[in-house]
Amino acid sequence: DQQVKQNSPSLSVQEGRISILNCDYTNSMFDYFLWYKKYPAEGPTFLISISSIKDKNEDGRFTVFLNKSAKHLSLHIVPSQPGDSAVYFCAAPYAGGTSYGKLTFGQGTILTVHP
């Protein structure tokens, strides 16, 4: 039973445009969410996170939005760059924010940014 879902396996955008990656979750007890980025033959690396007490968190070109009523979050990348091409995973700690490193992941979305 996948509690975090990314329903778009892939996304293709033009350089300079906005990339929007979506994630849905089913467990209303989740209170913290993270996005990880993964290049081929490398481990995932932490990108950005958001606590459920916020509805937005911004870090440079990356912004995560959280809609708790819809159990939905999204990652916006503006402007997109070819180096952003990677697999993006949405994740949540199994038992809330104190489940340090014990994460449940979505299936991932392959982002391709064309020059």
Added chain:
Amino acid sequence: NAGVTQTPKFQVLKTGQSMTLQCAQDMNHEYMSWYRQDPGMGLRLIHYSVGAGITDQGEVPNGYNVSRSTTEDFPLRLLSAAPSQTSVYFCASSSTNPGEAFFGQGTRLTVV
């Protein structure tokens, strides 16, 4: 600062063979985890440890054993490999910064 180091990077096993995937971290993190990544499945938690001597099962623990004798090391053992264990395995360590885990580069395991 090496972070999380996994060895080997690649391994081919025959069905029924055993092996240990090594994981070491030098960040003095208490929390360590093992995940497997399969196509279309994301990463799934195999086993987890909150400190030396303490381990717990994750989502897909069957066929795998772990132990945590030191803070630095968290090896994953396959006692009798099966083709269903063909996957990419990632070890991770975490501080108390909620959820933020640091991953190794992965071990690609093929069981034939």
